[in-house]
Amino acid sequence: MESEAIQVLLVDDDAGLRDLLRKFFQQRGIEFSVLHNATNIANRLALERPSIVVLDVMMPGVDGLTALRQLREAGDTIPVIMLTSLADEMDRVVGLEFGADDYLGKPFTPLELLARIKAVLRRHSGQPSPAVNGRQGIYRFGRFRLDLAARALFCDDKRIKLTGTNYALLEVLVTHPMETLSRTKLLDMLYGPDADITERGMDLAVWRLRRLLEEDPSQPCVIQTVRGVGYMFAPSDGGDGNEKSV
The missing domain is CATH 3.40.50.2300 (Response regulator)
Incomplete structure (x- = not known):
């Protein structure tokens, strides 16, 4: 629709x-x-x-x-x-x-x-869901598996608790791998162009997500900072051939 x-x-x-x-x-x-x-x-x-x-x-x-x-x-x-x-x-x-x-x-x-x-x-x-996430709607990166149909993140086989903001931000990042996204663009994609959310609020959301994904959030590898611009999702390949790897 x-x-x-x-x-x-x-x-x-x-x-x-x-x-x-x-x-x-x-x-x-x-x-x-x-x-x-x-x-x-x-x-x-x-x-x-x-x-x-x-x-x-x-x-x-x-x-x-x-x-x-x-x-x-x-x-x-x-x-x-x-x-x-x-x-x-x-x-x-x-x-x-x-x-x-x-x-x-x-x-x-x-x-x-x-x-x-x-x-x-x-x-x-009765319409099918759009095939924006690969055949099974699953993304793998490193030890993580993001199931968009279930709106769930797993590390190995353990489900990771996500807030609504965690999930929405991760979905945006995962579907734009290796793409530099400015803070302004992220805010627009998540909240709309006139949302009363500052760039500092975006930095805080990224920091919270890094705490879930990074071995050392102070030295991030998965969600990298592009100095003076924004962020880039740089996943490692954990695919198994049947699910989409990013």
Whole structure:
């Protein structure tokens, strides 16, 4: 589904998040509307049928899980992505049992939410996922394996815990190997051109990712600094012939 055809309804009581996401999606030509709470979500959907609903779990009054359950019990099958705290694993489990199509832990980047939205809409339309990550959607570098379909990073056979920002940054780097990416370009790719994130914030995100990937983060080999410009992902080859090596 092309971005121009997507219509998103965000249900969240966080005004700052609503404003950030509205700007991000509108800059990309995506129709975007909001509800401040879930009390009248059924009435809203009777008047407006977006492509997808992004529904926060924790809200005053009717919470997101209750709203989702009510929608599904009424027979409404509109795609729904739940926004949850990273710590609230039970909310994710309950949300999926109630009929959520996906969940996204806070904090997250707008780019990550857009990727989830497109994936959910592809599943609903029966379209295959784009083959941007090789045949199996897996990248190997050194001892690491990044599975884009599962949104998971493994070192040998051990899964490495990633925040939303960790994952989004790593995906950008892995899909642009041996390419010098300026801090400005990275910020644009992750957050959009008008995001209120400084280059110092980008440096901090890189530093955190280096702590997961580098044997010695103070002397990085995988995520190299290009002095005065930005960063370059310089992976070692760990491929096995069946998965994409970078």
